[in-house]
Amino acid sequence: MKELDVLYETIKERKAHGEEGSYTSYLFNKGTEKILKKVGEECSEVIIATLAQQKEDKINELSDLLYHLLVLMVDQDITLEEVNEELAKRSQKTHNLKAERKPIEKL
Numbered sequence: 289m290k291e292l293d294v295l296y297e298t299i300k301e302r303k304a305h306g307e308e309g310s311y312t313s314y315l316f317n318k319g320t321e322k323i324l325k326k327v328g329e330e331c332s333e334v335i336i337a338t339l340a341q342q343k344e345d346k347i348n349e350l351s352d353l354l355y356h357l358l359v360l361m362v363d364q365d366i367t368l369e370e371v372n373e374e375l376a377k378r379s380q381k382t383h384n385l386k387a388e389r390k391p392i393e394k395l
């Protein structure tokens with residue numbers, strides 16, 4: 289299992305059972321508005337880090353954002369498979385469009 293899958297499963301577990309001292313449980317207890325606020329904050333931090341900081345800081349901020357996005361997905365009962373499927377559909381659509389365009393480009 290990849291790290292994002294493992295993290296998703298851990299977050300799901302926190303939503304189902306909660307855990308003393310867990311930041312994830314704290315977010316679920318606070319609710320969707322708090323989670324959305326954190327996603328917004330982490331987006332801004334990614335922007336600032338990208339414009340002004342070292343690669344390590346950018347990776348840190350992107351990791352914070354991904355973690356909070358996963359919390360939002362679990363909160364909304366959206367699975368990684370559903371997002372993967374959507375991305376695969378888009379990729380297939382793009383591939384088909386390019387294949388359709390090819391004969392015109394050759395004229």
Ligand SMILES: N=c1c2ncn([C@@H]3O[C@H](COP(=O)(O)OP(=O)(O)OP(=O)(O)O)[C@@H](O)[C@H]3O)c2ncn1[C@@H]1O[C@H](COP(=O)(O)O)[C@@H](O)[C@H]1O
Binds near residue numbers: 307
């Ligand atoms: N990946 C993360 C992760 N990334 C970021 N964070 C937390 O996100 C918070 C972001 O920091 P901020 O300063 O923006 O927020 P804050 O001031 O602490 O909190 P607020 O008052 O703003 O809500 C920090 O408290 C980080 O610890 C994370 N907390 C947990 N995880 C993982 O989630 C899983 C479950 O961990 P627990 O939540 O500890 O059970 C484990 O695999 C953890 O490694």
